[in-house]
Amino acid sequence: MYKLLLCWRYLRTRWIALASVISVTLGVATMIVVNAVMAGFSNEMQTRIHGILSDIVFESHSLSGFQDPQWHIDEINRAAGDQIAGMTPTVAVPAMLSFQVRGQWVTRQVMFIGIDPKTHAQVSDFGRYLQHPANREQLSFDLREGGYDTIDSQNPTETPTRPALEHAGWPHRRMRVNRERLWKERLESKNSAENSPARSVDQQVDAMLAATSPADDSSETPSDTAATDEKRTNPFQTARPKQGHVMDMAEEQFTGIVPGIGLASFRNRQGVDQFLSLPGDDVKITFPTAGTPPKAVSDNFTIVDFYESKMSEYDSNFVFVPIDALQRMRGMINPQTGIPSVNSIQIRLKPDAKLNEVRDRLREVFPSDLYAIATWKDKQGPLLSAVDMEMAVLNILLFLIIAVAGFGILAIFFMIVVEKTRDIGILKALGATSSGIAGIFLGYGLFLGLVGAGAGLILGLSITWNINQIRQAVEWCTGSRVFDPSIYYFFQIPTIVHPVTIGWIIVGAVAIAIGSSVLPAVRAARLHAVEALRHE
């Protein structure tokens, strides 16, 4: 009983010892915050990765793919149908995306992915990441008559609005085409005016154009005509919509595509998205045909929506297109039988299905030299394991902080033992056993550990739960961005608190506190009663 009472009294009177547990508190708090943020980040990343990759990807090694996806789907169903919730064929090829910004052609390397708009939503969260509400319900590759979200539907409260998307869709397209027509007329009148003296008319047109449109939509028309010329001479060009008919650009569109939002926009320092092109704009994509050697073909496409998974790797790389159009353009449809080929089949499993088991079952059925079968975790393995390793290293480093705190406790406990030598002598004279004396200091260590870890728990959790407010406060104070959304593509720092992790952190901290009080406790227990009593 005296042990408890003494521990309690020491705890209340020795402030220096409480100072030594501040480092335990800070260590525990830091570990909780870091683990919560890392877990949140990792979870966010996994959902994003998983959002675009289905559970299992069944793909061909060859860029030309394999024939008859329906036969493969049936075979997969036979092998593991009981665990499969949905499947969709896709075609993925590397491609070059070119679009015009202020009269300049910008070309980017992309992954061009043909998807089946009807079934793709069954296998991934793809639909959730689109910008038009109707497309989120059911994706259509037809351009919409406006109504695109001007706020981020995934995070409506935190993100700045995107006013540029207000007129996206057909209104934007019509406005652009009309401006191009005006420009063209002006060019023609300018050409004729060069031979005529009526220059004042030309200047009038100039003034009118300057008032109505900025100078950025300069030369879309010449390149468009060039593109149509190219199509006429291109023997691979089979996918041109409404062949032999001059398109009315204001009323018709090319094949619709959904590029990642990072391809068409960038985020400025204020976190506001600046769009280089909008739904309704036309782009050119160059991609290889099927067959050996592949030949490059290119065609015009119309942006119909943006895809925003907030994984910048995907958002600045992927362009989605209807699978049948891509198969046609790449020559992946057998001319005799009309049976198409695909690159891969995306498989979504039922919620309780075992990922690796299904993968292994499919690997038994399909020869590995023809097909690569991988789970989404396999595909992102290096990234996921890098995050895991980062977490492990951070945890070790932070735990060392608590271990350092343990040495602080050790030093201060030695001091207290020296200071309390006479009291130890008194207790021994009154009949306290050596183990009882040791128990006082071990119990004191336990108390301090509990106090430190408890305070750390409270501090860590309150930081974790308010981390975004803290971030804002720090940004307000320092004037610089702590968490740059143009890099991370989400506006809030994600956090997940795992009770088991917290339990381990606290057990570890308390164990360190007890562990570092062992030596002083043993020293106290071994003190000689008479010498201790004589100690001044």
Add this chain to the structure above:
Amino acid sequence: MQSRLCDMSDLEMPAQKTPMLETRQIYKQYQSGSTTLDVLRGVDFTLEQGGFLAVVGQSGSGKSTLLHVMGLLDAPDSGEVWINGQRIDNLPGREKDRLRNNSIGMVFQAYHLLPEFTALENVLAPLLIRHGIFNWFSQKRAAHEQAEALLDRFGLSDRLHHRPRQLSGGEMQRVAIARALITKPRVLLADEPTGNLDEESGAGIIEALAELNQDNGLSIVLVTHDADIASQARGIVRLAAGTVDMINPGATGSAA
């Protein structure tokens, strides 16, 4: 020594004549660097039941060391310590701890109260040490009553919840005596209990000890260097050069 041993084996000796506390040929050396200091050189000391002996001697004569050996705080190099007919110097550590807690009350010159505890808690300390947490709650009420009664007896009933540093020297020493008595010990060992006190407080302390001896029959060993104080005991033992030099005759205590 020889004759005393014969006395001990004397069949006529009644059982109640067993000495309360007895040391036989206690030797104790202290090593200080290269020099060896012989503090006790064969001390034979006997305290009868209900005796009150004063041990006097000059500084460094080994009074305190003898007291520590008798109180099991220090182990002799050789010799035996007996309490109530039981040899105790060779007991295992835990048994010694139990004896210190149950049977021996000690009072020190420097009071040796625990600064974190109130007067009441200091008096309760031996009982706190004796009982575990769960035992304590069943004992708590009785223990508190006992401690308060003891403090009341020493005129400290208005000082129960004062910390030692809020008490005067005399008050602290009375708390220390109350603490020594709460376990109802067989013998009280007092090491210069008046050494740090003014004359008046010191006299009060000695008076209280004499009263305890007379009224309660408590056996007391009082170490002091003050002849006046020693004269209030029923017997005096003088230690010199590590051996018992002289005893005051006519006392209940005796030494060979």
